[in-house]
Amino acid sequence: MAHEQHNYLNHQKGIWSWLTTLDHKRIGIMYFVAIMSFFFLGGVFALLVRAELFTPGKTLFSADVYNRMMTYHGAIMVFMVIVPGIPAIFGNFVLPIMIGAKDVAFPRLNLMSWYMLMIGAAITGSTLFLENVDTGWTFYTPYSSIKTGLGVIPMVLGVFIIGFSSILTGLNFIVTTHKLRAPGMTMNRIPLMVWALYSTAILQVLATPVLAITLLLLIAEKTLGVGIFDPQLGGDPVLFQHFFWFYSHPAVYIMILPAMGVISELVATYSRKVIFGYTAIAYSSLAIAGVSFLVWGHHMFVSGQSEFAGVLFSFITMLVGVPTAIKLFNWIATMYKGSIRLDAPMLFAIGFMFLFTIGGLTGVYLASTGMDIHFHDTYFVVAHFHYVMVGGTLMALMGALIYWFPKVTGKIYSDLTGRISWVFIFSGFNVTFFPQFILGNMGMPRRYYDYLPTFTELNQMSTFGSWLIGTGFLIGLFGVIYALLKGKEAGNNPFGGKTLEWTIPSPPPHENFEKTPVLTGGPYEYR
């Protein structure tokens, strides 16, 4: 190399400079490494759970081990991968650059969020070696509070600390978006990714404290026996579910809104067109965030709540479909007559739209109280939320990875590798989860270790699909390593993006911008 370019990667050297860094870009990379490790672990558990279900009865493990693997798969994937995933990795990296800021508002708090995730993950993970937990990721009372072992306490404490990490990241993003925008960057000119992250941050700040108190109450129940969730002492175990879903339903949108932000960026860039309905997409993010607080009751249609509550929650739940459809139709309208390039990120974006639509439509089934009684706690639900959360978030995560990889590392991610990975993940995903809709409709209950022999073929198909997904992600990982070692130099703007991060060198310099940019127009001015 003739002359070494000065950027955030070589600004300081040594592992210690990374562990104490206050640079949002480096923190984003640290999140990437951490969250991908959790993802690998959660994925291994998923493959093991599916392998166990290859035949009815005992295939590989005892029922006890199965329950634990299912619990760890859920808890790791939800709390450590999908919830922090896109905001913590890509939000940290691109949000300040996209609005023309030098850093997030509170860099030290940002680093602290990362350490909190690490500490929380360590405490939660320690239960794997101390006392395994078999409650499922929802920790439902009374099983978690009365029946099962004390491992629930460190598990829940870890999740509590991870929740803090989430709150602090959200708080940081809100203040950054409010206060650090470059001159001319009005709220109606910020990229849609930023709108999505901003709406997510509001959810993180407003919903997570309720999870915190719920988990504290569960710990109090377990240690002091306060009786709030214990019917023998006059409490009500269903209250836990109300509290839990008051957080965890908005959390579903904490998982999906950033993914929608990614898709907006990808669709605009790879269609070479001004995004259709910028304001509609932007404000529908806020609308989704708002409505998400009012729908938790649909998790409890069969818990004995009043019929009136059931009807009300059913109605409001279906209302979420409106802003979601607004986004989807606007993406399609953007693609209409665009110069579409089917590069790997765009394939992932289209995959997202396809899978998320199936997930969303089956959500309408579940929101209808009558249908829900049939589908409740069957594999239909499992298929539905995997289509939404995995098909949605993970497709967007892969798309974001390939799209911003050149900006982050200065190297191009091989598009061919990306496409092969997409073929495996997308087809594997449908092979895994589509049969589960049918299984659910036939009556196979979720969470169970065993099933009737009639369900065998569809379960085997599903397990086979899980191997395809696993292969797809391994190919994706190979792509990362290959690009780091042998990738071509990227240049500032390999994909012709129009947002601010493409105006600076790749990898970006330590302070992002030599001179603070001044904005004179919107984010997607193609034609």
Place this chain on the structure above:
Amino acid sequence: MSTANHTGGFHHAHHFDSAEHQYESSKQGIWLFLVTEILMFGGLFVGYSIYHSLYPQVFHAGSKQLSVVLGALNTVVLLFSSFTMALGINYVQRGLRNKAIIALAVTIACAAIFMVVKFFEYTHKFHVGTVPGKYAYTEELSASGEKVTKVGALLAEANKLSVVEREHKLHLDETEYEHLTLLEKTKNWPLFFGFYFVMSGIHGLHVLAGAFLIFWVLLKVIKNQVGPEYFTPVEGVGLFWHVVDLIWIYLFPLLYLVG
């Protein structure tokens, strides 16, 4: 550059335009954090109101057992501490270092008084057995096969004694004896003390955290790291302290007075 009694050495961080810009951003961050605190306690308040409507008599009998005098004393102490905290911020902003040190020290002292009073309230409850959930019960079963509460056991002992002996041996005066008798007749009464200990306990932890933070800014005042040009940490900690105070202002009537 810094001199004895002002903070001329302060520079804003590189990603802000000015000190003013940084101050406004920090303030917004602190307010957002306080929102999360309110929401967290909000969960407890929701739980409280649900169970209050389910078991009004439990909350009636339970709140009688709490000492309104001690609760009111603590309310006054906290309100006064909010006043001294506000004074402290004001003194720091005006560069009156010595007065600020006194005001902040008094605030910490108030936090200490609050915790000492709480200590006496708690220990008394351990003594009579008005504790949450499963700890309210003894190991034995009564003749009819029902679980015996610690309060029940204490009352059984008290019933064998005269009024004077109760006072002397069991530290039970006549009013408390009556209140405990009423409590014991109410089904599921330990639920009230579950709420009492969880709500006042989490609030108490916040008082401790607040006192620690005030001590931290007190050190900053002593070391001249804050002053008229830069007082964000003092103001932020002050806002946190006011919220801790505010939550107690709701907890006191809910727990001590609604009965």
